[in-house]
Amino acid sequence: MSRLTLESFLKERKDQLETKLPEYVVALDAPSILKESMLYSLQAGGKRLRPMLLFATVEGFGGDYQQSIPVASAIEMIHTYSLIHDDLPAMDNDDFRRGKLTNHKVFGDATAILAGDALLTYAFEVIVTMNNSEVEPSQKLRLIAELAKASGPEGMVGGQVADMEGENKSLTLPELEFIHHHKTGDLLSFAIIAGAILTKANDNDVESLRAFARYLGLAFQIKDDILDIEGSQETLGKPVGSDITNEKSTYPKLLGLEGAKRKLDDHILTAKEYLYKVKMKHEKLEMLADYIMYRDR
Amino acid sequence: MSRLTLESFLKERKDQLETKLPEYVVALDAPSILKESMLYSLQAGGKRLRPMLLFATVEGFGGDYQQSIPVASAIEMIHTYSLIHDDLPAMDNDDFRRGKLTNHKVFGDATAILAGDALLTYAFEVIVTMNNSEVEPSQKLRLIAELAKASGPEGMVGGQVADMEGENKSLTLPELEFIHHHKTGDLLSFAIIAGAILTKANDNDVESLRAFARYLGLAFQIKDDILDIEGSQETLGKPVGSDITNEKSTYPKLLGLEGAKRKLDDHILTAKEYLYKVKMKHEKLEMLADYIMYRDR
Numbered sequence: 001m002s003r004l005t006l007e008s009f010l011k012e013r014k015d016q017l018e019t020k021l022p023e024y025v026v027a028l029d030a031p032s033i034l035k036e037s038m039l040y041s042l043q044a045g046g047k048r049l050r051p052m053l054l055f056a057t058v059e060g061f062g063g064d065y066q067q068s069i070p071v072a073s074a075i076e077m078i079h080t081y082s083l084i085h086d087d088l089p090a091m092d093n094d095d096f097r098r099g100k101l102t103n104h105k106v107f108g109d110a111t112a113i114l115a116g117d118a119l120l121t122y123a124f125e126v127i128v129t130m131n132n133s134e135v136e137p138s139q140k141l142r143l144i145a146e147l148a149k150a151s152g153p154e155g156m157v158g159g160q161v162a163d164m165e166g167e168n169k170s171l172t173l174p175e176l177e178f179i180h181h182h183k184t185g186d187l188l189s190f191a192i193i194a195g196a197i198l199t200k201a202n203d204n205d206v207e208s209l210r211a212f213a214r215y216l217g218l219a220f221q222i223k224d225d226i227l228d229i230e231g232s233q234e235t236l237g238k239p240v241g242s243d244i245t246n247e248k249s250t251y252p253k254l255l256g257l258e259g260a261k262r263k264l265d266d267h268i269l270t271a272k273e274y275l276y277k278v279k280m281k282h283e284k285l286e287m288l289a290d291y292i293m294y295r296d297r
Numbered sequence: 298m299s300r301l302t303l304e305s306f307l308k309e310r311k312d313q314l315e316t317k318l319p320e321y322v323v324a325l326d327a328p329s330i331l332k333e334s335m336l337y338s339l340q341a342g343g344k345r346l347r348p349m350l351l352f353a354t355v356e357g358f359g360g361d362y363q364q365s366i367p368v369a370s371a372i373e374m375i376h377t378y379s380l381i382h383d384d385l386p387a388m389d390n391d392d393f394r395r396g397k398l399t400n401h402k403v404f405g406d407a408t409a410i411l412a413g414d415a416l417l418t419y420a421f422e423v424i425v426t427m428n429n430s431e432v433e434p435s436q437k438l439r440l441i442a443e444l445a446k447a448s449g450p451e452g453m454v455g456g457q458v459a460d461m462e463g464e465n466k467s468l469t470l471p472e473l474e475f476i477h478h479h480k481t482g483d484l485l486s487f488a489i490i491a492g493a494i495l496t497k498a499n500d501n502d503v504e505s506l507r508a509f510a511r512y513l514g515l516a517f518q519i520k521d522d523i524l525d526i527e528g529s530q531e532t533l534g535k536p537v538g539s540d541i542t543n544e545k546s547t548y549p550k551l552l553g554l555e556g557a558k559r560k561l562d563d564h565i566l567t568a569k570e571y572l573y574k575v576k577m578k579h580e581k582l583e584m585l586a587d588y589i590m591y592r593d594r
Contacts, residue, residue, distance in 0.1 A: 025450075028450050028451055029451050030450040030451050030454075030455040030458075031455055031458045031459050031462065033458060033462065034450055034454070034455060034458045035450070038450070081414075085410055085411075085414060088387075088410065090385075090386075090387070090405075090406035090407045090410060091407050091410065108387075109387035110387045110388050110461055111458065111461075113382055113385065113387060113388065113410065114382075114454050114457055114458055114461075116414075117378075117382060117413075117414075117417065117454050118449055118450035118454040118455075120414065120417060120418065121417065121445055121448050121449035121450070121454065122445065122449045122450055124421050124441060124445045125442065125445035125446060125449055128438055128441045128442045128445060129442055137434035137435050137437075137438055138434050140434075140438060141425055141434055141437060141438065144421060144425045144441060145422065145425045145426055148418055148419065148421045148422035148425060149422060151418050152415055152418035152419045152422055153322075153325050153327040153331055153332070153335070153415040153418070153419055154325055154326050154327050157327075157331070157411050157414050157415040157418065158327040158328055158331060158415075160411055161327070161328045161330060161331040161408065161411055162328050164407055164408070164411075165328060165330065
């Protein structure tokens with residue numbers, strides 16, 4: 001797929017998602033300050049990488065990506081809640097994200113905590129109430145089970161706790177991988193697995209995609225670490241070199257910059273090997289894997 | 298039902314629940330500090346009123362309460378997460394709850410926020426993965442839809458935001474009722490409705506129970522306000538008179554102490570009228586309604 005095709009693929013789907021996503025919050029019968037706070041962070045932009053992975057999986061199995069927009073919205077709600085809580089003074093204490101003030105800087109800590117809680121809870125409601133006659137009750141239950149596991153104590157929240165515990169410590173590679181598997185990888189994997197569940201992929205294909213997603217998630221994080229060294233502040237929208245300043249354990253720190261780049265190549269290669277085992281059209285997921293490797297932000 | 302019968306009813310079910318509840322967390326493959334923090338607050342005691350309402354409803358329809366322990370556990374996880382987040386410095390800034398240090402005083406704010414997030418997410422996983430062949434997929438989906446609505450932006454979280462917005466303001470009775478319906482009432486209602494869903498009660502009965510629960514929830518809050526004036530600090534395990542010190546809008550403030558007591562009587566009476574419309578054994582729910590009215594803590 002050419003660069004131009006990639007860009008139009010991403011743009012059309014991102015526009016669709018970003019039109020539908022706020023509608024879920026606007027429709028709520030809830031205090032307006034809560035809705036404003038939820039919308040503020042949901043609409044703060046970002047790559048929408050998880051929804052794109054979901055859409056690419058659905059389309060790879062011959063499905064219509066528009067049918068999966070409710071699940072994509074739920075994923076963005078979970079991702080967004082995690083960013084709001086991570087940015088709090090009690091956690092990372094960040095004032096800016098993607099060049100905008102963080103939620104608590106605009107709405108105060110209490111409302112930010114509650115907006116996060118609301119987005120997390122609402123994500124499950126959006127999936128359970130999605131009005132799609134083609135999605136059977138058993139599929140919805142699988143989606144909810146996978147999403148809860150990916151984002152809960154054994155998933156994203158567990159990874160975040162491990163990350164906090166690892167601060168100012170020298171981590172081993174397995175410790176670093178544990179953190180990233182869970183903190184970033186599990187929700188990213190869910191996006192891909194959700195696409196397989198929605199299109200009724202068989203169990204073998206689901207497990208191959210799970211392995212694909214696992215290596216893709218690690219690759220994503222390694223690229224992040226590399227961009228913190230080699231990226232441009234202007235393109236990234238955040239200061240570079242902050243990992244070094246914060247004495248954070250990173251792949252380049254453990255493996256050296258060249259070692260980290262080799263690891264990135266290896267993981268993308270291994271991810272693709274798993275992808276090719278799946279009976280589907282691989283093109284769009286392959287393209288997103290390349291995008292993760294070559295992106296400059 | 299005699300006082301002795303009530304006490305043995307509550308004790309047996311509370312013991313069962315409090316044995317099973319921690320097992321869910323112990324079984325998790327998650328960082329140990331996260332599990333400790335979750336367990337600390339889950340095991341901090343309390344009346345377990347919501348599980349008791351669930352059990353009484355299940356038994357009123359001829360079901361076995363033990364089958365509903367996973368749902369009771371999920372409800373306690375949601376209730377507990379809401380207490381952890383409410384107690385945070387950014388919210389109510391409470392150092393003690395039920396005579397014990399609050400979660401963030403023991404584990405720090407960051408872990409407390411994440412333990413709350415973990416409990417909220419895990420509650421959905423516990424319901425979706427409950428291993429009970431008698432519960433059909435459609436019942437699980439109804440439980441999840443009701444729980445998400447009751448605890449999310451249109452439910453408990455929305456009520457909490459409205460409560461914060463109402464601080465240091467003189468509220469009208471409808472405003473006060475909006476807050477309590479959502480902040481306390483919605484999860485309490487869910488407990489009762491979940492019992493009806495699990496025993497496949499018909500839609501009419503579910504709606505009558507929803508009305509029963511609505512009045513019961515308001516009655517519960519009015520009694521809380523009255524206890525803050527008339528209760529004993531020793532029995533309550535918290536200082537009395539704090540609502541007056543905090544200039545909080547309460548029922549006694551709006552209606553006078555006698556007016557609040559009349560309102561409590563009225564609501565319990567109306568609740569019972571709805572209860573009697575339901576084709577079930579009313580005895581245990583009736584007993585819990587009386588308990589809510591006459592309790593001294």
